[in-house]
Amino acid sequence: MSGASGGTSAGTGGRVRGGASGSRERVLARVRAALADVPADEPVARSWERDYADSHAEGDTLDVLVDRLLDYKALVERVSSAELPDRIAAALERRGATRVAVPEGAPGEWFASVTARRLADSPGSPLSVAELDACDGVVTGCAVAVAETGTIVLDAGPDQGRRAITLVPDYHLCVVRADQVVDGVPQAVRLLDPARPLTWISGPSATSDIELNRVEGVHGPRTLEVLIVESAD
Amino acid sequence: MSATFLGLPPFPEAARTAVGDSRTRQNLHKATRTIRGKRDAVVGELGDDWQRLRSEGERVKTHTLRHLDHYLEQLEESVRRAGGTVHWAADAAEANAIVTRLVRETGETEVVKVKSMATQEIELNNALEAAGITAYETDLAELIVQLGDDLPSHILVPAIHLGRSQIREIFLDQMSEWGVPAPEGLTDDPKALAEAARVHLRELFLRAKVAVSGANFAVADSGTLVVLESEGNGRMCLTLPETLISVVGIEKIVPTWSDLEVFLQLLPRSSTGERMNPYTSTWTGVAPGDGPQEFHLVLLDNGRTDVLADTVGRQALRCIRCSACLNICPVYERTGGHAYGSVYPGPIGAILTPQLQGMASEADKALPYASSLCGACYDVCPVAIDIPEVLVHLREQVAEGPGHVGEKAMMAGAGAVFGSAGALDAVQRAAGAVGGAIPRNLPGTAGKWTDTRDVPDVPKESFRQWWNKREQEEGR
Numbered sequence: 001m002s003g004a005s006g007g008t009s010a011g012t013g014g015r016v017r018g019g020a021s022g023s024r025e026r027v028l029a030r031v032r033a034a035l036a037d038v039p040a041d042e043p044v045a046r047s048w049e050r051d052y053a054d055s056h057a058e059g060d061t062l063d064v065l066v067d068r069l070l071d072y073k074a075l076v077e078r079v080s081s082a083e084l085p086d087r088i089a090a091a092l093e094r095r096g097a098t099r100v101a102v103p104e105g106a107p108g109e110w111f112a113s114v115t116a117r118r119l120a121d122s123p124g125s126p127l128s129v130a131e132l133d134a135c136d137g138v139v140t141g142c143a144v145a146v147a148e149t150g151t152i153v154l155d156a157g158p159d160q161g162r163r164a165i166t167l168v169p170d171y172h173l174c175v176v177r178a179d180q181v182v183d184g185v186p187q188a189v190r191l192l193d194p195a196r197p198l199t200w201i202s203g204p205s206a207t208s209d210i211e212l213n214r215v216e217g218v219h220g221p222r223t224l225e226v227l228i229v230e231s232a233d
Numbered sequence: 234m235s236a237t238f239l240g241l242p243p244f245p246e247a248a249r250t251a252v253g254d255s256r257t258r259q260n261l262h263k264a265t266r267t268i269r270g271k272r273d274a275v276v277g278e279l280g281d282d283w284q285r286l287r288s289e290g291e292r293v294k295t296h297t298l299r300h301l302d303h304y305l306e307q308l309e310e311s312v313r314r315a316g317g318t319v320h321w322a323a324d325a326a327e328a329n330a331i332v333t334r335l336v337r338e339t340g341e342t343e344v345v346k347v348k349s350m351a352t353q354e355i356e357l358n359n360a361l362e363a364a365g366i367t368a369y370e371t372d373l374a375e376l377i378v379q380l381g382d383d384l385p386s387h388i389l390v391p392a393i394h395l396g397r398s399q400i401r402e403i404f405l406d407q408m409s410e411w412g413v414p415a416p417e418g419l420t421d422d423p424k425a426l427a428e429a430a431r432v433h434l435r436e437l438f439l440r441a442k443v444a445v446s447g448a449n450f451a452v453a454d455s456g457t458l459v460v461l462e463s464e465g466n467g468r469m470c471l472t473l474p475e476t477l478i479s480v481v482g483i484e485k486i487v488p489t490w491s492d493l494e495v496f497l498q499l500l501p502r503s504s505t506g507e508r509m510n511p512y513t514s515t516w517t518g519v520a521p522g523d524g525p526q527e528f529h530l531v532l533l534d535n536g537r538t539d540v541l542a543d544t545v546g547r548q549a550l551r552c553i554r555c556s557a558c559l560n561i562c563p564v565y566e567r568t569g570g571h572a573y574g575s576v577y578p579g580p581i582g583a584i585l586t587p588q589l590q591g592m593a594s595e596a597d598k599a600l601p602y603a604s605s606l607c608g609a610c611y612d613v614c615p616v617a618i619d620i621p622e623v624l625v626h627l628r629e630q631v632a633e634g635p636g637h638v639g640e641k642a643m644m645a646g647a648g649a650v651f652g653s654a655g656a657l658d659a660v661q662r663a664a665g666a667v668g669g670a671i672p673r674n675l676p677g678t679a680g681k682w683t684d685t686r687d688v689p690d691v692p693k694e695s696f697r698q699w700w701n702k703r704e705q706e707e708g709r
Binding site: 028033053072124146164195197207208 | 285288292302321322371372373392396397434455457501512547
């Protein structure tokens with residue numbers, strides 16, 4: 001059994017409550033008693049090497065990402081960085097979006113051609129839930145994207161904003177730079193900081209709860225549109 | 234009071250009724266066949282690496298369980314440092330009391346819930362209701378079960394036993410009782426049903442101040458909690474309210490952040506048969522200005538340490554609740570989940586429920602027998618739980634207990650007969666002579682044995698008799 005440090009000291013963070021009857025100690029004692037068969041000197045440190053693949057190469061990274069996103073019924077376009085402002089504006093117009101939420105830290109050049117009204121959001125001056133609900137959509141960047149699983153990860157960075165802004169509006173336009181795309185899940189996990197709140201998004205919201213068939217569009221944004229930006233113009 | 238599993242008949246009895254329900258069998262057959270096909274396709278995509286990921290998942294979980302005290306303390310410290318408050322609950326009553334108190338402290342009388350097996354297990358909704366707090370289930374299948382005052386029948390899709398037309402009827406009848414009614418002219422198109430759920434829950438999400446969730450994983454080194462979902466109801470609950478209370482079984486721990494790279498590949502492909510589920514949320518304590526500013530983690534034992542104490546049975550605690558074993562199981566496909574009489578149905582339920590509850594009741598003792606031991610569950614398990622091994626192990630415990638005196642005596646008698654050629658010959662001659670007079674069902678305790686077994690027709694002569702006669706006739 002592993003050595004336990006025992007006891008917790010008061011710190012700057014939250015609290016620990018043991019329950020009315022010392023349940024913390026009771027549960028830990030039960031765990032230790034249950035593990036009586038584990039040798040006392042068995043190391044807690046991992047004693048084996050990981051032997052699985054970082055990715056399961058299936059072709060060109062961006063091609064795979066596009067294929068997976070389309071499979072989830074997301075809308076996808078590959079654009080050059082020079083085209084990006086016009087493509088963002090065009091996407092919002094196609095959508096008929098006239099009020100869009102935008103994280104305060106999103107690059108200004110993204111919106112050079114946009115005519116829709118932009119509502120900036122930041123943790124310091126957040127839009128209310130009602131204001132978000134009244135938005136036609138939201139435009140953000142991302143932290144990482146995973147080609148193999150068609151996943152975009154948001155980490156609440158400056159160009160992504162609070163989690164609520166990509167949740168309440170019904171349309172999410174996400175800008176993914178080609179250099180943010182990795183092939184496999186392990187590569188993405190290594191790039192991400194668990195201290196930040198993360199949202200992994202794989203297509204629009206969906207459910208498989210009715211006869212186990214996937215239906216797109218429930219509580220999250222029902223339309224996900226992805227612009228993949230390749231810098232070599 | 235919501236429906237409860239308490240007092241349902243043991244599996245053999247419940248199964249007999251369930252297999253007679255042709256509508257449920259049709260629904261289950263269709264759903265499990267669909268999901269098996271999807272899982273096979275996305276697991277196949279990873280080729281040989283699937284088995285390596287599976288072995289890694291097994292190793293990580295086994296290692297964690299062997300040092301669970303260490304990782305629990307590490308998790309507690311990580312969550313606390315990130316601004317969360319950690320509570321410990323030895324059993325269901327204590328967990329329910331803690332959550333009830335925390336909700337009361339907010340002054341709210343309603344909570345939104347993310348689908349969670351742990352809170353189903355402790356029947357939290359009933360406890361909250363008794364305290365005057367309404368718990369709204371927001372996962373589509375949980376919503377269907379709650380509106381229909383039904384019981385969950387599957388780990389991932391609690392309403393798997395219902396078809397689209399039944400779901401439509403429940404929505405039309407019950408949504409108005411809970412909030413926004415179903416639209417008039419609602420069809421049974423799954424898209425229309427999903428839309429009705431969206432409209433029904435929308436306003437609730439936007440106003441809710443308290444959410445209750447479980448977690449798929451709790452990362453010890455970073456203090457991160459992880460919820461995988463599809464619809465966005467999870468994100469709504471984890472993001473918009475001011476207070477978040479997560480009830481998490483102590484076996485949900487993984488040691489390090491990087492371990493998630495294994496489980497985020499294993500779980501979606503095994504459960505919904507997708508390369509990745511639409512949404513995964515991870516949070517570490519409280520993020521200033523983003524999401525709930527009050528976070529409580531309730532660590533739940535409720536029998537898990539009893540499971541841990543059994544060196545064979547403890548592998549059941551590796552379970553990541555994917556439900557692949559349910560979807561592949563020939564018994565589950567025919568009986569459905571309700572027959573198992575537990576929030577954890579199917580093969581994993583047959584080994585988890587009796588261990589969590591202690592095999593005191595007839596219902597719990599019957600569960601290890603709810604299997605043909607075909608082994609398909611083990612083959613698909615993403616963390617390689619040898620379910621047949623545990624089933625046999627639990628059967629041994631049931632057989633060693635009281636109540637099997639008659640069967641043991643019969644087996645001892647059979648052993649004596651089969652051990653002696655003369656005795657066997659005599660018994661076979663006697664049986665052949667009385668033939669059809671042998672009863673198919675015995676009275677009393679022995680009846681339990683004969684009720685579940687078919688007595689074969691006894692031949693007029695045994696092989697040994699036939700062989701001896703043939704030898705004599707041919708003069709050899």
